[in-house]
Amino acid sequence: MLNRSLRDFGLNPIVGYLLSAAAFTGLSVYLFDKTTLAEYLFILVAISFIYALSQTRRNDFLKSCFSIKTYYLIRFTENTILALPFFIVLILQHCFLSATALIFVSGVLVFFDVENKFRFSLPTPFYKRPFEFIVGFRNVFYVFFFAYFLTFMAISVGNFNLGIFALILVFLICFTFYTNPEDEYYVWVFSLSPKNFLLQKMKIAILFTTMLILPVVASLSLVFTENAGTVFAFLGLGYLFLITVILAKYSAFPDRMNLPQGFLLAFSLWFPPLLLGVIPYFYLQSVKRLNELLS
Numbered sequence: 001m002l003n004r005s006l007r008d009f010g011l012n013p014i015v016g017y018l019l020s021a022a023a024f025t026g027l028s029v030y031l032f033d034k035t036t037l038a039e040y041l042f043i044l045v046a047i048s049f050i051y052a053l054s055q056t057r058r059n060d061f062l063k064s065c066f067s068i069k070t071y072y073l074i075r076f077t078e079n080t081i082l083a084l085p086f087f088i089v090l091i092l093q094h095c096f097l098s099a100t101a102l103i104f105v106s107g108v109l110v111f112f113d114v115e116n117k118f119r120f121s122l123p124t125p126f127y128k129r130p131f132e133f134i135v136g137f138r139n140v141f142y143v144f145f146f147a148y149f150l151t152f153m154a155i156s157v158g159n160f161n162l163g164i165f166a167l168i169l170v171f172l173i174c175f176t177f178y179t180n181p182e183d184e185y186y187v188w189v190f191s192l193s194p195k196n197f198l199l200q201k202m203k204i205a206i207l208f209t210t211m212l213i214l215p216v217v218a219s220l221s222l223v224f225t226e227n228a229g230t231v232f233a234f235l236g237l238g239y240l241f242l243i244t245v246i247l248a249k250y251s252a253f254p255d256r257m258n259l260p261q262g263f264l265l266a267f268s269l270w271f272p273p274l275l276l277g278v279i280p281y282f283y284l285q286s287v288k289r290l291n292e293l294l295s
Contacts, residue, residue, distance in 0.1 A: 034159075038093075040098075053082070055114055136176065137212075147167075150165065155220075166216050170216060171238040174208075181252075181255065205243075209242060244268060244278060245265065250286035251281075
């Protein structure tokens with residue numbers, strides 16, 4: 001399934017895995033270089049991925065398709081594949097106790113199924129403008145609390161770079177809300193021209209992102225007053241990338257973003273001045289795509 005998704009994206013699976021490994025390695029080095037909390041973050045993220053594979057409904061399907069022996073082999077392989085990159089990084093960082101705990105937990109979870117019987121709709125301030133932020137926030141709300149915790153730690157230890165990382169983290173999570181295209185019906189119902197539709201999407205995204213990122217920006221600006229200009233520079237750049245992601249999404253609509261859009265976004269992150277050309281290009285492509293539904 002993952003290979004098919006990569007091919008649909010226009011990327012050879014082998015190249016996709018190599019790029020993912022490079023990105024994971026780079027982010028790991030950055031985290032361990034910038035914060036002492038990286039060890040615990042690694043364990044938290046790894047276990048959350050492994051935990052997601054232990055859902056009862058998913059595993060009941062596997063049990064109905066395979067023998068018990070094959071089922072446990074599949075589950076062990078899945079958990080090992082997910083835990084291995086984190087385990088290797090922890091070993092290289094000499095976090096042997098955490099690495100051992102991760103392997104132990106991943107092995108134990110092979111034999112347990114988790115049924116989520118708890119039903120609760122997390123209230124959000126985004127109910128008037130569905131759907132990206134409602135769905136996205138409810139799926140990953142805990143990451144925002146982690147970003148706020150990182151901001152608190154940055155202030156406590158006087159580490160401005162850690163605070164900037166927290167700011168970037170909030171933006172990155174908001175970007176992911178726009179990676180999956182909605183059903184065409186949820187675009188068609190807007191009685192707007194393509195231009196006004198895109199402007200409304202941008203205004204909503206900026207407003208809601210501001211609500212989520214305000215605690216980080218306000219805290220850093222008030223405490224690190226000498227670096228307030230840097231904070232607002234990252235804030236402005238984050239808004240530009242948010243707009244770019246939205247336009248990239250609709251430049252491929254109703255399909256998912258593919259390799260060209262992905263490369264343009266990646267190059268823009270590496271060299272932000274490219275946004276001067278990338279934003280108009282995505283805008284024109286988006287208008288062209290949306291004309292079919294909104295005209």
